[in-house]
Amino acid sequence: MVSLDLLLSAIVAGILLGGFYAAMTVGVSISFGMLDIVNIAHPAFIILGSYIAYIVNARLGIDPVVASILAAPLFYALGALIYQIYYVAFERRGDEALRGLAFFFGLLFITEVALILVFGVDYRFVETGYVGTTLHLGPIYLPLRMLVPFICSLMLVGALQLFLTRSFIGRAIMAVSQDQLALQLMAANPVRIKRIAFALSIASAGVAGALLIIIQPVEPSIGRDYIGRVFAICVLGGMGSFPGMVVAALLLGVVESITATFYGPSWAPAVAFGCLLLTLAFRPTGILGRRA
Amino acid sequence: MSNRVFWVVAFAVGAAAFALSLAVENEFYIRAAFVVLQFLVLATAWNLLGGYTGYVNFGTAAFFALGAYGSVVMEKLAPLPIPALVLVGGVVSGAVGLGMGYLTLRLRGAFFAIATLALAVVLQTLITNWDFVGGSRGAYIIAPAEIELLGHRIGYIRYLLLVMLLLSVIAVATARSVERSRLGFGFAAIRDDEQAAEAAGVPTLRLKLIATTLSGALMGMAGAPYPFYITYLDPASGFNLNYAINSIAMPMIGGMTSWVGPIVGALLIGTIQQFAIVTSFLGASPAVNLLVVGALLVAFVILAPRGIVGMMARLKGG
Numbered sequence: 001m002v003s004l005d006l007l008l009s010a011i012v013a014g015i016l017l018g019g020f021y022a023a024m025t026v027g028v029s030i031s032f033g034m035l036d037i038v039n040i041a042h043p044a045f046i047i048l049g050s051y052i053a054y055i056v057n058a059r060l061g062i063d064p065v066v067a068s069i070l071a072a073p074l075f076y077a078l079g080a081l082i083y084q085i086y087y088v089a090f091e092r093r094g095d096e097a098l099r100g101l102a103f104f105f106g107l108l109f110i111t112e113v114a115l116i117l118v119f120g121v122d123y124r125f126v127e128t129g130y131v132g133t134t135l136h137l138g139p140i141y142l143p144l145r146m147l148v149p150f151i152c153s154l155m156l157v158g159a160l161q162l163f164l165t166r167s168f169i170g171r172a173i174m175a176v177s178q179d180q181l182a183l184q185l186m187a188a189n190p191v192r193i194k195r196i197a198f199a200l201s202i203a204s205a206g207v208a209g210a211l212l213i214i215i216q217p218v219e220p221s222i223g224r225d226y227i228g229r230v231f232a233i234c235v236l237g238g239m240g241s242f243p244g245m246v247v248a249a250l251l252l253g254v255v256e257s258i259t260a261t262f263y264g265p266s267w268a269p270a271v272a273f274g275c276l277l278l279t280l281a282f283r284p285t286g287i288l289g290r291r292a
Numbered sequence: 293m294s295n296r297v298f299w300v301v302a303f304a305v306g307a308a309a310f311a312l313s314l315a316v317e318n319e320f321y322i323r324a325a326f327v328v329l330q331f332l333v334l335a336t337a338w339n340l341l342g343g344y345t346g347y348v349n350f351g352t353a354a355f356f357a358l359g360a361y362g363s364v365v366m367e368k369l370a371p372l373p374i375p376a377l378v379l380v381g382g383v384v385s386g387a388v389g390l391g392m393g394y395l396t397l398r399l400r401g402a403f404f405a406i407a408t409l410a411l412a413v414v415l416q417t418l419i420t421n422w423d424f425v426g427g428s429r430g431a432y433i434i435a436p437a438e439i440e441l442l443g444h445r446i447g448y449i450r451y452l453l454l455v456m457l458l459l460s461v462i463a464v465a466t467a468r469s470v471e472r473s474r475l476g477f478g479f480a481a482i483r484d485d486e487q488a489a490e491a492a493g494v495p496t497l498r499l500k501l502i503a504t505t506l507s508g509a510l511m512g513m514a515g516a517p518y519p520f521y522i523t524y525l526d527p528a529s530g531f532n533l534n535y536a537i538n539s540i541a542m543p544m545i546g547g548m549t550s551w552v553g554p555i556v557g558a559l560l561i562g563t564i565q566q567f568a569i570v571t572s573f574l575g576a577s578p579a580v581n582l583l584v585v586g587a588l589l590v591a592f593v594i595l596a597p598r599g600i601v602g603m604m605a606r607l608k609g610g
Contacts, residue, residue: 032402038402038405038406040350040405040406040409085594089593089594090593093597095597097346097348097401097402098342098346098348099544099593099597100593101348101402101405102348102540102541102544102589102593103589103590103593103594105348105350105536105537105540105589106537106541106586106587106589106590106593107586107590108586109533109537109582109583109585109586109589110583110586110587110590113579113580113582113583113586114583116579117579117580117583224413224533225413227406227409227410227413228406228409228410228413228414231406231410232410235403264421266417266420266421267417267421269413269414269417270414270417270418272410273410273411273413273414274414276406276407276410277395277396277407277410280395280396280399280403280407281395281396
């Protein structure tokens with residue numbers, strides 16, 4: 001007999017986890033969903049963000065979330081640089097499908113191995129006042145370690161959604177994802193718009209990294225475990241749609257959490273892949289998606 | 293050179309290489325040669341799909357590990373000679389390649405690439421949770437010290453080298469035969485413009501499935517002898533991403549459009565890595581090796597997209 005309390009806590013923990021997955025995926029929704037750039041190195045940049053939050057936290061005692069917001073301009077600049085290389089070397093030549101993918105795969109390795117060489121393979125974690133605290137609501141436990149990233153993540157996604165729908169540049173990004181040629185006819189430069197969008201996606205990875213290291217200790221190679229998850233969520237959510245992405249993230253979080261609770265955590269990574277394969281096989285437009 | 297002649301020549305080269313290896317006293321060189329040839333097979337197998345049809349497979353490690361774990365399972369159930377294990381590995385990995393391809397190849401290439409990446413993570417999860425093959429603790433395989441072959445006793449590691457040499461010959465000769473067949477022209481049409489190929493009547497899905505199956509099978513065959521080489525196989529070593537990055541980097545660095553490229557890339561990068569490990573060149577550790585391969589991969593795709601073979605052709609052609 002499945003205990004109802006256990007199931008309830010598993011669902012709550014899954015929602016908190018899923019909310020955090022939204023922060024990890026929002027960058028992929030921009031780069032893969034809107035710009036058609038298959039940035040499989042995205043999780044590596046998330047781990048980079050974790051380590052930057054770790055260093056700033058360990059040296060200066062600044063809260064990891066604040067640290068990641070301070071570091072966001074750096075990630076933005078890194079993203080702009082990567083897009084520029086990608087554009088000149090692959091997109092302009094129409095070579096992104098094969099060599100562009102290999103490029104990001106190489107970046108994934110370089111980032112991961114560089115982190116290993118600098119920090120070693122030890123797990124690192126951050127110290128903040130709230131990491132150890134847990135709120136109790138009747139039978140439900142709300143560890144702040146999960147709740148803070150959940151709230152920050154939803155704020156991040158909300159802010160990006162507002163930016164994309166309300167600001168001029170944001171609307172231009174939506175436009176470039178729909179019809180690049182039409183944007184060009186409006187005398188806007190699609191390369192500049194895409195550079196801004198890609199840089200934003202990398203900046204979001206930096207913030208997601210700080211949230212990750214609040215939730216769990218981090219070592220360089222755990223980024224790989226998230227590749228399947230973030231792309232599964234992005235595809236399941238219908239590629240470029242943020243609301244769909246958040247729903248998919250919550251769904252995956254809950255399913256994973258239930259799997260981990262009742263079958264053991266070592267099975268959790270298989271869930272994301274199962275979702276991804278099923279989505280690709282039966283509903284490649286995602287749950288809320290329209291685009292083919 | 294016709295394909296039949298090429299097969300004969302390839303076998304002759306393989307036989308000559310084996311004869312040469314018998315003259316080498318130091319077993320370290322034999323072990324190093326085994327690893328380099330293993331990469332040669334993996335790179336050639338990757339190129340069958342990646343280079344010829346343009347579909348990127350990030351899951352080399354998964355297909356390789358399937359072959360290796362296939363051997364572990366057979367060793368526990370019913371021990372077979374290595375050539376039979378190679379066939380088992382080929383069948384298992386080929387079937388997984390076919391299934392993966394069937395689910396994802398009807399969509400854009402990027403989905404296939406992402407799915408292969410996730411496949412590696414998930415198969416590793418499954419193997420880690422499977423106690424029969426040792427789970428996360430790994431499995432020990434006892435390999436005999438020597439084996440009798442045609443009336444001669446040779447060291448087991450030399451026997452493994454012979455198997456890997458044969459596999460290399462088969463892989464390279466297959467790649468070359470495919471390249472010059474109707475199949476190969478179909479692959480090239482898919483790579484250059486899949487929609488146009490489809491419109492011209494090329495059965496693109498069927499060809500892509502043939503490519504994934506063939507490529508996956510060769511990777512599994514390369515993995516089958518591995519447990520006997522390493523004698524202790526755990527998920528972390530079987531699914532090492534080392535295989536994924538090298539099998540992509542080697543054809544990209546060597547040149548992807550012909551069978552020569554993966555050979556050039558594998559011999560060059562593989563030998564450099566073995567050399568660097570032994571001599572601790574520049575303080576090289578396995579991590580530094582990976583960093584170098586990653587950096588070379590990025591440098592080549594940006595600066596020399598046709599690889600070494602393409603650069604040579606350009607120098608020759610002016």
